[in-house]
Amino acid sequence: MSSSMHDFEDEEDPAAVVPTGEDWDRLAELRELFLSSEGGFQTVGYWNSRRDFELYDATFAERIGWKWDAVLAELAQRGRLPAATNVVDFGCGTGIASRRFVAAIPGVKHVYLSDRSKQATWFARDALKLQAPKLELTLHLPRQEDPIDVLLASHVLGELDAEGRAELTALARRAQFVLLVEPGSHLLSRTLGGLREELLDAFDVLAPCTHAATCGMFAAGHDDDWCHFFARPAPEAFTSAFWRHFSTRLGIDLRSLPYSFLALRRKGEPLETRGVRVLGRPRLLKGRALLDCCDTTGVHARTLFERDAKKLFKRLDRSGELLVADARVEGERLVEFRPLGDA
Ligand SMILES: C[S@@+](CC[C@H](N)C(=O)[O-])C[C@H]1O[C@@H](n2cnc3c(N)ncnc32)[C@H](O)[C@@H]1O
Incomplete structure (x- = not known):
């Protein structure tokens, strides 16, 4: 191989996000914010610039995408993937949840991107348009009369106050399917468990549960336990300089990607309770x-x-x-x- 060919193959992707020292500091700051807001209700916005979205999307959102991949793979393996035309991404941020969902589910025509930061919905729109140019995109929640096939919410539960939580639950009650993916923390997993109990009157549980009985984590003796799983990062997490820097600069162990999730389907044909x-x-x-x-x-x-x-x-x-x-x-x-x- 000639040396010029070698140089060419080693080139960085010019479209890739290459964080500067200041960028890494900002990512560390955002991470602190996310960790401290968990369950403490983030009442003020924290997105400061378009650069924040670029950085978040290349790092934290990418890791969240691996969790969505795991959830969608589980639903596929269990034969429980939802069908969808109209999708709502609540608290969309940079839109990673809807991007992963649209990539996995054929037939999606319309995505509602909603976030209290309108700049976030702009970023999510641009990213989704690049991935799926024919999608119809709306940058607010559907009107009362608009159908919702699937409600997606990702890493947002910990930021919601009572009003935000009520808004999410009301949206869920209008949807045919609800997919919620959250960090694998004790608090958020149990918050999801609470939401599951609340919605069981109208929904069946597609996953992770194999049953629709009361969540076993709420039984006596399980106060310190929580329902969570570990997603597999993409291979580049272990091979690229970018992810090595990410891990070192932010002190994050890339091997460990804990998540909790809940997939619901409006009550219909009884689901098999097995295993x-x-x-x-x-x-x-x-x-x-x-x-x-x-x-x-x-x-x-x-x-x-x-x-x-x-x-x-x-x-x-x-x-x-x-x-x-x-x-x-x-x-x-x-x-x-x-x-x-x-x-
Ligand atoms: C940690 S980010 C997660 C973004 C994205 N869903 C993801 O998984 O990467 C949480 C997002 O929720 C938004 N958010 C927080 N409270 C909200 C509310 N009450 N209504 C709508 N969006 C909200 C924030 O602005 C932020 O973009």
């Missing part, structure tokens, strides 16, 4: 693993012995492994454990 959903990460011990299994009976730590599931055992340490499984239990021991999709 268990493994929560969090399996805890690997010598010759056995502890799995937090959720099903209609609640959340229970179960033991899977390596000798009972040799092949599966090798997969257990991979974060992001989707584990919805048919299980048979004797005492606390999983004597049969067959993940969905396995023969």
Whole structure:
């Protein structure tokens, strides 16, 4: 290979966001804001410039996109992806949720981008237009008479006061499907759990639950637990200089991408209530693993012995492994454990 060819192949993408020192500081500031606002209700806006959106979109939003990929992959694997023409992205920020959704679901025609920052909706509009030029985009919430097929809300619950929360719930009640993706924190996961209980009168749960019983995390003895999962980052998170800088500058462990989520469908044909959903990460011990299994009976730590599931055992340490499984239990021991999709 000639050296000029080599230089060409090594070139940076000219459209890529290349943060300066000041940019990294600003990202650190935004991260502080997000962490401190969680559950403390962010009553003031924090977006200061178009650059904020560019930086956020290339970093935090990208990581959120990997969580959406995990959620949409789970729904696909379980045969529960929603169909949609009209989609609302509430608290859209730079619009990562609707971009991931539109990429995964054919047939979306109209996206309502709504955010208390109108500049955010402008950024989200431009990004979505680039990805899907034919989409109809509206930069506010649908009118009362407009149908909502799917309501998306991503990393916004922690910023809502009572009024914002009521607005979100009212929108949810108008939608056929609701997809909420949040950080995998104790507080936000349990907030999602509360919303699930509130909406169960009108909705069935598509995921993560395998059942529509009361959330097992609200049972006695589970106050310190929470329903959460770990998404798999895209491969470039481990290979690119950009993500290495991100990790070093912001002190973020790229391997760990915890999230919580809730996917609801307006009550209709009964959903199959079958199997268990493994929560969090399996805890690997010598010759056995502890799995937090959720099903209609609640959340229970179960033991899977390596000798009972040799092949599966090798997969257990991979974060992001989707584990919805048919299980048979004797005492606390999983004597049969067959993940969905396995023969
Ligand atoms: C952390 S950002 C998340 C953005 C985007 N959904 C994502 O997943 O990347 C939260 C967004 O919610 C918006 N927001 C906060 N409170 C809101 C409210 N009451 N109504 C509409 N948007 C709100 C903020 O302006 C911000 O853009």
